[in-house]
Amino acid sequence: MLRDDKIWVATKATGEAIYLLPQKAIHHGLITGGNNKEVDCTARLLAEGFSSLGTPVFITDIHRDLAGLMAPGNDSESVQGIVSHMGLQKSDFCFQGFPVTLWDVCGKTGIPLRANIGEIGPDLLSQILHLGALQSKTLKTVFRIANDQYLLLSDVGVGQLHREQS
Numbered sequence: 693m694l695r696d697d698k699i700w701v702a703t704k705a706t707g708e709a710i711y712l713l714p715q716k717a718i719h720h721g722l723i724t725g726g727n728n729k730e731v732d733c734t735a736r737l738l739a740e741g742f743s744s745l746g747t748p749v750f751i752t753d754i755h756r757d758l759a760g761l762m763a764p765g766n767d768s769e770s771v772q773g774i775v776s777h778m779g780l781q782k783s784d785f786c787f788q789g790f791p792v793t794l795w796d797v798c799g800k801t802g803i804p805l806r807a808n809i810g811e812i813g814p815d816l817l818s819q820i821l822h823l824g825a826l827q828s829k830t831l832k833t834v835f836r837i838a839n840d841q842y843l844l845l846s847d848v849g850v851g852q853l854h855r856e857q858s
Contacts, residue, residue: 699741762792
């Protein structure tokens with residue numbers, strides 16, 4: 693959330709706001725937190741702030757926890773509690789979406805992503821290909837054998853695999 697062209701990231705217990713000055717931001721960074729929710733909140737605040745300033749943002753979002761940036765939020769009792777607790781009703785707080793383009797390993801709804809099959813792993817590959825339990829176990833066995841025998845699982849366009857399967 694922007695306040696005076698600064699990105700608001702937190703509020704101290706004393707009520708004093710903590711801001712990131714965009715002109716002081718470096719070209720790379722590491723976001724950490726006590727749990728995934730804290731990390732997601734920080735990443736979301738920074739992405740929203742830089743996007744509001746017109747800066748393109750690239751975030752890896754493996755679990756799609758941040759994909760909700762593309763749609764405006766919904767008002768609810770819990771959200772109103774947070775807005776009140778953080779003192780956001782005094783600011784220009786509003787629900788809004790941001791421009792989002794996702795990478796898509798299936799190549800259907802986003803930017804097609806080519807990946808090494810070995811890096812994708814048997815679990816994600818099973819989900820992509822909509823395999824049943826027995827098929828997934830077989831795929832895991834293939835991965836285990838390839839790993840034990842130092843065999844390289846070659847590069848394949850996963851989107852092509854999925855389309856051929858359909």
